[in-house]
Amino acid sequence: MKRTLLSETDTSSSETDTSSPLASLPRGAARQGSFGLAALRVTLGILVLATWADNLSKDLYTADGLTGLINWLFSPDGNSSSLSAYQSLLESVVVPNAGLFGVLQLIIEFAFGVGLLLGLCTRLCSLLAAGFFVSLFLGYYGGHEWIWTYVLLTVSAIAVYLGYGGRTLGLDHYLAKARGDSPGSLIW
Numbered sequence: 001m002k003r004t005l006l007s008e009t010d011t012s013s014s015e016t017d018t019s020s021p022l023a024s025l026p027r028g029a030a031r032q033g034s035f036g037l038a039a040l041r042v043t044l045g046i047l048v049l050a051t052w053a054d055n056l057s058k059d060l061y062t063a064d065g066l067t068g069l070i071n072w073l074f075s076p077d078g079n080s081s082s083l084s085a086y087q088s089l090l091e092s093v094v095v096p097n098a099g100l101f102g103v104l105q106l107i108i109e110f111a112f113g114v115g116l117l118l119g120l121c122t123r124l125c126s127l128l129a130a131g132f133f134v135s136l137f138l139g140y141y142g143g144h145e146w147i148w149t150y151v152l153l154t155v156s157a158i159a160v161y162l163g164y165g166g167r168t169l170g171l172d173h174y175l176a177k178a179r180g181d182s183p184g185s186l187i188w
Contacts, residue, residue, distance in 0.1 A: 031176070033167030038119065040156055041165040044129060045117030047153075052109050061106035063099035070095060073139045082142025090139075116160070119170015123161050124187045130157035
């Protein structure tokens with residue numbers, strides 16, 4: 001596989017794709033990924049799956065487990081998070097439907113962890129991961145947890161998205177080769 005440097009790509013092409021945030025970059029350089037992003041992607045996948053397995057062993061994906069976590073996040077005896085608007089949202093939407101949300105989180109978190117690890121549908125998986133990390137940031141904000149962990153995770157997931165992190169050492173390479181870009185460049 002030949003790697004093309006940004007300075008070596010043909011910029012005279014009139015083909016432009018305005019659906020991507022990297023549309024102004026030459027097509028080859030912007031969409032082939034890199035070994036650094038592949039390492040970041042795999043690390044995020046391992047981290048998500050390790051956390052998923054730990055949460056599974058603690059029954060956090062059950063109605064009682066998810067409700068208990070939400071209560072702990074905002075309890076003075078727990079994390080003492082301070083975003084009351086986010087607490088109200090979780091208590092009015094998630095808690096009454098905790099069984100459904102627990103199952104959805106179980107499935108979706110596992111899916112984007114595997115996707116990141118394998119580099120499969122990486123752009124979609126990295127967006128899901130970024131959203132998940134933002135929700136953790138909001139849940140832990142103002143409490144005892146060091147929230148900058150979630151900022152770093154969010155920025156890492158966004159970097160994997162922007163840099164097409166599944167195109168190197170990932171299955172997205174083969175999807176892109178066989179099918180071209182996904183619709184709106186949002187999936188691989």
